[in-house]
Amino acid sequence: MIGDWRYLFRFALGVLFLWASLGKIADINHFAYDVHNFHLLPRALENVFAMVLPWIELVAGLLLILNVAPRSGVIVLGGLLVIFLVAIVSALIRNLDIACGCFGTKDAGVTGMVTLFRDIGFLALAVLGYPWRNPVILAEPVQIEAESPPL
Amino acid sequence: MILAAGIGLGLGYNALRAQPLPWVAKPLPQMKSLDSLGTSSDSSSSLDHPQIIELSKDSTTSQVERQHVTTMPVQPTIGALDSSSHAVTKSAPSPVETTTTPPARAMDTTRVETPPPAANAFSDIPESEDPIKVNLAQTKRFFDRGGVVILDARDPEEYAEGHISGALSAPTDSKMGDIEWLQKMAKDPRPIICYCSGGDCELSIELATELTRTGHRRVLVFEDGFPAWQSAGYPVQEGTAP
Numbered sequence: 001m002i003g004d005w006r007y008l009f010r011f012a013l014g015v016l017f018l019w020a021s022l023g024k025i026a027d028i029n030h031f032a033y034d035v036h037n038f039h040l041l042p043r044a045l046e047n048v049f050a051m052v053l054p055w056i057e058l059v060a061g062l063l064l065i066l067n068v069a070p071r072s073g074v075i076v077l078g079g080l081l082v083i084f085l086v087a088i089v090s091a092l093i094r095n096l097d098i099a100c101g102c103f104g105t106k107d108a109g110v111t112g113m114v115t116l117f118r119d120i121g122f123l124a125l126a127v128l129g130y131p132w133r134n135p136v137i138l139a140e141p142v143q144i145e146a147e148s149p150p151l
Numbered sequence: 152m153i154l155a156a157g158i159g160l161g162l163g164y165n166a167l168r169a170q171p172l173p174w175v176a177k178p179l180p181q182m183k184s185l186d187s188l189g190t191s192s193d194s195s196s197s198l199d200h201p202q203i204i205e206l207s208k209d210s211t212t213s214q215v216e217r218q219h220v221t222t223m224p225v226q227p228t229i230g231a232l233d234s235s236s237h238a239v240t241k242s243a244p245s246p247v248e249t250t251t252t253p254p255a256r257a258m259d260t261t262r263v264e265t266p267p268p269a270a271n272a273f274s275d276i277p278e279s280e281d282p283i284k285v286n287l288a289q290t291k292r293f294f295d296r297g298g299v300v301i302l303d304a305r306d307p308e309e310y311a312e313g314h315i316s317g318a319l320s321a322p323t324d325s326k327m328g329d330i331e332w333l334q335k336m337a338k339d340p341r342p343i344i345c346y347c348s349g350g351d352c353e354l355s356i357e358l359a360t361e362l363t364r365t366g367h368r369r370v371l372v373f374e375d376g377f378p379a380w381q382s383a384g385y386p387v388q389e390g391t392a393p
Contacts, residue, residue, distance in 0.1 A: 025164070027328065028165065028168075028172050029172060029327060029328040030324055030325070030327070030328060032172055032176065033323065033324050033327060033357070034324070036176065036353075039351075043175075043176050044175045044176070046176050047172050047173060047174055047175060047176045048162075048174055048175075050172065051161040051162060051164075051165045051172060052157055052158045052161035052162065053157075053161070054161065055156075055157040055158070055160040055161035055164065056153060056154060056156075056157030056158070056161070057157075058157070058160070059153050059156045059157050059160065060153050060157070063153065069152070069153075072152065072153055073153065076153045076154065096351075097309075097348065099306065099324065110306075110308075
């Protein structure tokens with residue numbers, strides 16, 4: 001399974017999210033404000049989201065690195081990346097001048113096109129790393145000639 | 152399974168922290184404007200502070216005057232953090248320049264050691280447990296009068312691009328969790344004016360709210376923010392220096 005070339009993408013994705021989660025966990029208060037700045041969640045949910053999200057990233061990232069439950073891990077992280085994508089596009093549309101907070105306090109850059117393309121790149125990693133099930137290979141249809149009945 | 156583990160770990164970790172994040176973010180207070188609080192901030196007589204005027208006329212240093220020397224000059228005290236690059240705005244009053252205390256000494260005065268101001272020094276700014284809104288004209292008057300701390304709640308990059316002259320950089324994102332800084336500011340007897348980018352920007356409100364929660368009772372929010380200040384042609388400073 002580890003020899004699978006898709007594992008390389010999953011490994012890279014896992015490391016990325018592990019790194020991102022540690023940055024957020026190190027300063028949850030800061031991350032909570034980053035979440036708030038997007039103005040996408042009800043204020044009542046912002047802190048819970050900030051508390052939980054980094055740990056989901058951490059668990060999923062570790063699973064991908066260890067190649068345990070890779071499908072679930074990629075689905076969870078891919079889902080998060082889609083959510084982030086929506087948030088970034090929303091911030092760009094509303095012309096919000098806010099920090100991404102994608103990597104916690106280490107990511108002080110303003111949410112912009114770079115963030116958007118970076119997220120799309122990570123999403124590509126998730127798609128490429130997803131352990132698709134082997135497709136059923138259909139054999140070439142064989143023309144079976146009806147045997148002529150014995151005379 | 153991943154989601155359940157993440158939720159469990161996240162909530163558990165937060166509960167074990169010394170200062171856990173509250174489950175529900177505290178709502179921002181409904182701020183009242185300075186006008187609605189019955190203080191005539193537009194009245195120049197209440198803002199001019201005769202003590203300062205007297206200070207400029209009389210060079211003797213009485214106890215009251217000493218208090219003003221150390222507490223009233225806003226921009227010079229702000230410059231204490233970086234006195235070498237400090238730029239005193241031309242529009243600011245010049246109590247420091249006319250006092251017997253050398254400016255350098257005033258700049259070296261730390262906030263904690265600053266004695267409390269005279270009882271009526273900020274009588275036009277009522278004490279409040281919530282931040283108070285101020286408009287452009289009021290902010291400009293406080294700026295000209297001096298004696299207030301101006302905090303720029305935006306990111307350092309935006310601060311460096313341009314900020315109100317004399318304002319300190321206090322990015323909400325980093326200062327909110329800085330308990331030591333918040334407590335230090337709470338002990339500062341001078342009123343504090345917070346601002347950010349105006350419009351939908353809530354950084355200044357958040358910072359001001361945290362300052363009031365830490366104990367400061369005279370925190371103002373200039374909601375129109377830097378764009379309005381800049382548009383009005385008021386003193387602006389570029390770079391990282393106040």
